[in-house]
Amino acid sequence: MNEPRTTAREPALDRTAAVADAVRDAHELGDFERVVELIGAALALDDLGAVTAGLAALRPPDRVDVFETFDIEEQRHLLRELADPVAADLLEELEDPFAGMIAAGLSPEVLAPILDEMETDEAADVLLDLPQGQQGAVLQAMDDTAEAEVRQLMAYPDDSAGGRMTRDFIAIRASDTVEDAIEHLRALDPDDGLVYYLYVQDAHDHLVGIISLRQLIVAAPGSRIGDLMTSDVLSVKVDDDQELAGQTMQRYDLRALPVIDLEDHLVGVITHDDLVDVLSEEATEDMYRLVGLDEQERPLDPVSTAVRKRLPWLALNLVMQLALVAALTGFRSTIDRVVALAVLFPLITAQGGNVGAQAMTIVVRLLALGEFDRAEVRQLLGKEMLVGLINGLAVGLLAGLIAIVVAGPQQAQVIGLAMVAAMTLNLTIGGLIGGGVPLLLHRIGFDPAVASSVFVTTLTDTLGVLLFLSIYLGLASWMGM
Amino acid sequence: MNEPRTTAREPALDRTAAVADAVRDAHELGDFERVVELIGAALALDDLGAVTAGLAALRPPDRVDVFETFDIEEQRHLLRELADPVAADLLEELEDPFAGMIAAGLSPEVLAPILDEMETDEAADVLLDLPQGQQGAVLQAMDDTAEAEVRQLMAYPDDSAGGRMTRDFIAIRASDTVEDAIEHLRALDPDDGLVYYLYVQDAHDHLVGIISLRQLIVAAPGSRIGDLMTSDVLSVKVDDDQELAGQTMQRYDLRALPVIDLEDHLVGVITHDDLVDVLSEEATEDMYRLVGLDEQERPLDPVSTAVRKRLPWLALNLVMQLALVAALTGFRSTIDRVVALAVLFPLITAQGGNVGAQAMTIVVRLLALGEFDRAEVRQLLGKEMLVGLINGLAVGLLAGLIAIVVAGPQQAQVIGLAMVAAMTLNLTIGGLIGGGVPLLLHRIGFDPAVASSVFVTTLTDTLGVLLFLSIYLGLASWMGM
Numbered sequence: 025m026n027e028p029r030t031t032a033r034e035p036a037l038d039r040t041a042a043v044a045d046a047v048r049d050a051h052e053l054g055d056f057e058r059v060v061e062l063i064g065a066a067l068a069l070d071d072l073g074a075v076t077a078g079l080a081a082l083r084p085p086d087r088v089d090v091f092e093t094f095d096i097e098e099q100r101h102l103l104r105e106l107a108d109p110v111a112a113d114l115l116e117e118l119e120d121p122f123a124g125m126i127a128a129g130l131s132p133e134v135l136a137p138i139l140d141e142m143e144t145d146e147a148a149d150v151l152l153d154l155p156q157g158q159q160g161a162v163l164q165a166m167d168d169t170a171e172a173e174v175r176q177l178m179a180y181p182d183d184s185a186g187g188r189m190t191r192d193f194i195a196i197r198a199s200d201t202v203e204d205a206i207e208h209l210r211a212l213d214p215d216d217g218l219v220y221y222l223y224v225q226d227a228h229d230h231l232v233g234i235i236s237l238r239q240l241i242v243a244a245p246g247s248r249i250g251d252l253m254t255s256d257v258l259s260v261k262v263d264d265d266q267e268l269a270g271q272t273m274q275r276y277d278l279r280a281l282p283v284i285d286l287e288d289h290l291v292g293v294i295t296h297d298d299l300v301d302v303l304s305e306e307a308t309e310d311m312y313r314l315v316g317l318d319e320q321e322r323p324l325d326p327v328s329t330a331v332r333k334r335l336p337w338l339a340l341n342l343v344m345q346l347a348l349v350a351a352l353t354g355f356r357s358t359i360d361r362v363v364a365l366a367v368l369f370p371l372i373t374a375q376g377g378n379v380g381a382q383a384m385t386i387v388v389r390l391l392a393l394g395e396f397d398r399a400e401v402r403q404l405l406g407k408e409m410l411v412g413l414i415n416g417l418a419v420g421l422l423a424g425l426i427a428i429v430v431a432g433p434q435q436a437q438v439i440g441l442a443m444v445a446a447m448t449l450n451l452t453i454g455g456l457i458g459g460g461v462p463l464l465l466h467r468i469g470f471d472p473a474v475a476s477s478v479f480v481t482t483l484t485d486t487l488g489v490l491l492f493l494s495i496y497l498g499l500a501s502w503m504g505m
Numbered sequence: 506m507n508e509p510r511t512t513a514r515e516p517a518l519d520r521t522a523a524v525a526d527a528v529r530d531a532h533e534l535g536d537f538e539r540v541v542e543l544i545g546a547a548l549a550l551d552d553l554g555a556v557t558a559g560l561a562a563l564r565p566p567d568r569v570d571v572f573e574t575f576d577i578e579e580q581r582h583l584l585r586e587l588a589d590p591v592a593a594d595l596l597e598e599l600e601d602p603f604a605g606m607i608a609a610g611l612s613p614e615v616l617a618p619i620l621d622e623m624e625t626d627e628a629a630d631v632l633l634d635l636p637q638g639q640q641g642a643v644l645q646a647m648d649d650t651a652e653a654e655v656r657q658l659m660a661y662p663d664d665s666a667g668g669r670m671t672r673d674f675i676a677i678r679a680s681d682t683v684e685d686a687i688e689h690l691r692a693l694d695p696d697d698g699l700v701y702y703l704y705v706q707d708a709h710d711h712l713v714g715i716i717s718l719r720q721l722i723v724a725a726p727g728s729r730i731g732d733l734m735t736s737d738v739l740s741v742k743v744d745d746d747q748e749l750a751g752q753t754m755q756r757y758d759l760r761a762l763p764v765i766d767l768e769d770h771l772v773g774v775i776t777h778d779d780l781v782d783v784l785s786e787e788a789t790e791d792m793y794r795l796v797g798l799d800e801q802e803r804p805l806d807p808v809s810t811a812v813r814k815r816l817p818w819l820a821l822n823l824v825m826q827l828a829l830v831a832a833l834t835g836f837r838s839t840i841d842r843v844v845a846l847a848v849l850f851p852l853i854t855a856q857g858g859n860v861g862a863q864a865m866t867i868v869v870r871l872l873a874l875g876e877f878d879r880a881e882v883r884q885l886l887g888k889e890m891l892v893g894l895i896n897g898l899a900v901g902l903l904a905g906l907i908a909i910v911v912a913g914p915q916q917a918q919v920i921g922l923a924m925v926a927a928m929t930l931n932l933t934i935g936g937l938i939g940g941g942v943p944l945l946l947h948r949i950g951f952d953p954a955v956a957s958s959v960f961v962t963t964l965t966d967t968l969g970v971l972l973f974l975s976i977y978l979g980l981a982s983w984m985g986m
């Protein structure tokens with residue numbers, strides 16, 4: 025971060041330092057536009073020294089924000105000219121599809137050494153976004169060790185523990201001394217981000233323990249790792265879902281989680297930053313699915329992508345609503361006779377959908393946090409129904425008053441009563457449907473979030489209106505109207 | 506974790522070891538019910554040695570799951586009898602209101618030494634849940650240093666950086682050598698969870714740098730901390746929102762974030778586990794608010810609490826729907842004439858609400874992740890409207906066909922056309938409302954998630970139905986029907 029200030033007379037160096045200083049000042053003032061302007065001006069003059077110095081004055085995520093303001097050819101030009109570790113940092117920070125799109129325009133000779141410098145899991149993500157042909161050429165141009173590790177990671181699905189883990193972990197032996205371990209650490213000189221624990225393996229590469237840096241620091245240099253290490257280590261398998269890995273790290277408050285293959289060999293580690301990403305992604309996924317959005321959609325995707333992803337869902341929603349339209353058509357003559365009924369439909373549907381969505385959100389979130397306890401299922405469903413019943417009665421009485429006003433003197437009694445009864449029943453059932461559908465989906469192995477408002481709402485809408493109309497007809501005929 | 510196995514003949518010790526072994530075995534098999542049964546049996550016999558040993562064989566979160574199966578008097582009995590550090594671990598893992606409820610039944614003499622052993626931020630949370638009178642008595646019975654630190658933390662709001670931070674951090678001076686720092690660390694012997702960085706302060710307790718354990722390990726013992734430390738350190742203020750702290754840690758990939766007071770003194774640190782909790786809580790809060798739930802509601806709250814928290818919201822929802830009921834009442838004679846219109850309402854409202862909820866979810870999530878960029882606002886709103894327009898036209902054509910079937914021969918043309926036009930317009934405006942309302946709320950300093958489906962849906966429902974009816978009437982009169 026602290027670039028040495030040059031005092032040389034050489035004009036290029038002076039300008040480089042001046043740009044870096046100006047960028048640093050503007051950034052400290054929070055003036056992002058000025059930062060972009062300064063680095064953009066240097067880029068326009070093709071003064072790569074100044075561009076590099078300007079970018080170096082920023083923290084990596086801020087650097088990428090500036091980088092993203094350039095057009096794609098400028099971005100590629102910069103990646104070609106920057107030192108490999110700097111280019112690697114930029115690609116690591118870019119979001120998945122963008123890093124791949126930019127990389128796709130670079131030759132294997134340029135791209136391979138940049139990927140060699142990246143964390144292996146990030147490099148694998150970029151490669152997976154490249155066209156097949158280019159993928160092979162770039163892999164071949166990579167450093168042999170990096171290539172082998174990246175190839176292995178590319179074999180795992182994106183959202184599995186294997187797809188999330190990095191292969192950059194530090195392994196030692198139980199027979200090593202503390203001094204050996206420190207010597208090893210000094211020789212590797214890893215990034216701060218990568219090391220919190222050292223992993224202890226036996227001769228067959230099986231994970232037998234972990235030791236934290238803190239333990240290493242306070243131990244006597246001659247002690248054996250095997251005597252100090254914690255041997256009760258939690259881990260996940262390569263093919264476990266990333267959500268399980270995230271839940272395990274969250275529940276047991278772990279900074280890093282070892283990943284083992286089917287033969288119990290240690291093959292990678294999921295680190296703190298991965299946990300944070302997994303939690304964020306899973307929350308976004310649930311929120312998106314609850315309203316019928318594809319979790320892959322990005323806020324600024326092209327319109328065509330958004331249309332393509334959302335239209336089938338809207339069409340399905342329309343088709344489902346046909347059930348309600350058909351039901352209403354069946355009651356056409358009733359509505360024809362008593363228009364007030366149709367005027368009151370929105371009260372029924374809006375409340376039912378709302379109660380259903382609330383119960384569903386509670387259940388989906390509970391399941392996502394892994395705080396799900398079988399014994400609590402019945403209790404939860406019972407509670408949601410009871411809450412629906414009481415709220416339904418209260419809201420139903422209020423809605424009944426509105427109904428009396430809307431219905432006019434002749435129908436006031438019947439429509440008012442039908443409203444109270446229908447609202448109470450619909451909200452009770454809404455609590456059951458909203459809570460029950462995601463639980464059911466979870467039990468049979470589906471993502472509970474796909475229950476989503478649309479399905480639950482269609483169910484409660486149709487049911488609510490049918491209840492209202494049937495109860496009205498029943499009451500009317502009973503009262504001899 | 507690895508309790509020494511006893512070989513003594515003393516029967517109590519034998520039983521203690523046997524329970525611990527049995528618990529460990531059952532836990533490894535994932536048989537939670539057997540674990541509860543074993544420890545519960547020991548508790549029924551008041552064999553506290555065996556209970557303690559059984560609990561000690563579990564990891565802290567699993568231990569708490571067992572503890573939660575006991576009734577509150579058993580829980581208090583256990584806390585009284587267990588060693589203070591063990592009791593402290595239990596209280597730390599319990600969720601906020603429960604820890605307070607249990608602690609409220611303990612005398613200050615029992616509770617104070619347990620709180621002394623807890624992390625300061627967790628102790629403050631428990632104290633805040635106690636009745637006022639008891640709070641003071643417990644604080645007075647606490648160790649003086651712990652009392653002072655906890656009192657300070659209790660002054661900050663729960664969801665501020667100050668309310669989240671712990672005061673258990675390790676501070677050193679720039680003039681210290683690496684050897685001094687390691688000596689200091691050795692003397693304190695902190696938990697692994699608490700230490701990743703050491704914080705470097707000047708003589709006035711201002712934060713001047715940080716140094717990681719990794720840097721400390723690989724450095725020469727005689728080097729000065731001031732020469733090694735990173736002096737470009739990110740921090741937050743005590744009164745900043747916890748969400749800002751979370752976003753900063755997530756964006757810059759930080760394991761720990763220093764918190765400074767208004768005079769720039771280092772007063773605490775937000776650690777990795779806090780970040781994870783903040784991210785989880787903020788996601789839950791957004792998901793809950795989007796469906797009008799209070800973020801404080803817990804899945805298994807008593808029915809009375811759930812009713813009290815949700816009823817006002819449902820009532821508000823009902824009152825808002827009055828706008829639509831009133832509008833429909835205005836069109837009563839039209840509906841009376843053409844019942845098919847009422848039958849088709851659900852198609853309009855379901856689609857509009859859906860599109861609005863999708864746009865809203867995208868914006869709320871974008872804002873929550875702090876990936877909000879002013880320049881992108883217009884682009885995003887424009888995109889959502891355009892997506893709504895295209896999807897509206899496509900879904901509208903489909904809905905138009907349904908309308909033609911429902912309407913019957915005489916009205917087919919007019920109602921079909923009105924449906925296509927109303928759907929297209931409503932979905933375009935739905936995209937604008939869904940995306941625009943949370944953005945507007947954010948700009949004027951409100952939580953965008955309170956825009957929530959209910960408001961957006963009421964708006965799109967009312968608008969959609971009014972559009973449909975008005976366009977129908979316009980077309981009908983233009984066509985001379």
